[in-house]
Amino acid sequence: MSEMQSTRRGRPGYDQQGILAVAIAAFNEYGYDATSIGMLAERLGLSKSAIYHHFGSKDEMLALALDSALSGLEAVVEDPLPATADGEGETSAVDRLEDVLRGAVHVLVEQLPAVTLLLRVRGNTEVERSALLRRRAFDRRITALVSEAQDEGTLRGDIDASVVARLAFGMINSIVEWYRPGGREGADRLADDVVAIALDGLRKRGGANAEAPVS
Known part of the structure; x- marks a missing residue:
């Protein structure tokens, strides 16, 4: 697989700040306790493991x-x-x-x-x-x-x-x-x-x- 093909795999990427911005919006909208990593993954279009790559918890x-x-x-x-x-x-x-x-x-x-x-x-x-x-x-x-x-x-x-x-x-x-x-x-x-x-x-x-x- 070429390098160009490799970079196109998956959904558009988020850096740590991008993920954090989406998480803050969700915390404010639903409350911190009610917001799960699964909910954030769905909202971001990422896997849970992709989120855990940037944040431990x-x-x-x-x-x-x-x-x-x-x-x-x-x-x-x-x-x-x-x-x-x-x-x-x-x-x-x-x-x-x-x-x-x-x-x-x-x-x-x-x-x-x-x-x-x-x-x-x-x-x-x-x-x-x-x-x-x-x-x-x-x-x-x-x-x-x-x-x-x-x-x-x-x-x-x-x-x-x-x-x-x-x-x-x-x-x-x-x-x-x-x-x-x-x-x-x-x-x-x-x-x-x-x-x-x-x-x-x-x-x-x-x-x-x-x-x-x-x-």
């Missing part, structure tokens, strides 16, 4: 999908903003918080299926419990950043920092329920909207010396 697929979403979110918090325009000192905590909110929106839009799967994790397996621990660590870092912005006086301090963090990311997380790629708003515009709603009501506006509204 269904749990490994879930772990890779959740790690992709979590790593994207963690990178948003870990990547520092550059120094202030005058080159002196670090940027303010509220500016870093805004950058994190914008970055999180971009991660959600760019990895919508994987983030959707992450938000549906309930801790039923060791893989899910590990993902939940990382999510909680991420949440604590956001709360600490909110608290830092309150301490520096750039955010109002009469709302508990953990409540601010939960409400802000509750809004961001809700995007997975209605956002459709290719719609009227891209990631940049959506990030602008989130920042406006999440932060405009929290920023301090000059305190007691602020100009009173005209009656």
Whole structure:
């Protein structure tokens, strides 16, 4: 058999990322527990052994999908903003918080299926419990950043920092329920909207010396 004939055998091939994308879509549609390797094989037009060539188990697929979403979110918090325009000192905590909110929106839009799967994790397996621990660590870092912005006086301090963090990311997380790629708003515009709603009501506006509204 010639090399050309050999490459034409079987259904069109999938690489690991292609198989993982189909698996994530199935996990979101049917639930992780209800999705079997056999179901994925049928959907892909591949044999089970072809899937196992790329993944040792269904749990490994879930772990890779959740790690992709979590790593994207963690990178948003870990990547520092550059120094202030005058080159002196670090940027303010509220500016870093805004950058994190914008970055999180971009991660959600760019990895919508994987983030959707992450938000549906309930801790039923060791893989899910590990993902939940990382999510909680991420949440604590956001709360600490909110608290830092309150301490520096750039955010109002009469709302508990953990409540601010939960409400802000509750809004961001809700995007997975209605956002459709290719719609009227891209990631940049959506990030602008989130920042406006999440932060405009929290920023301090000059305190007691602020100009009173005209009656």
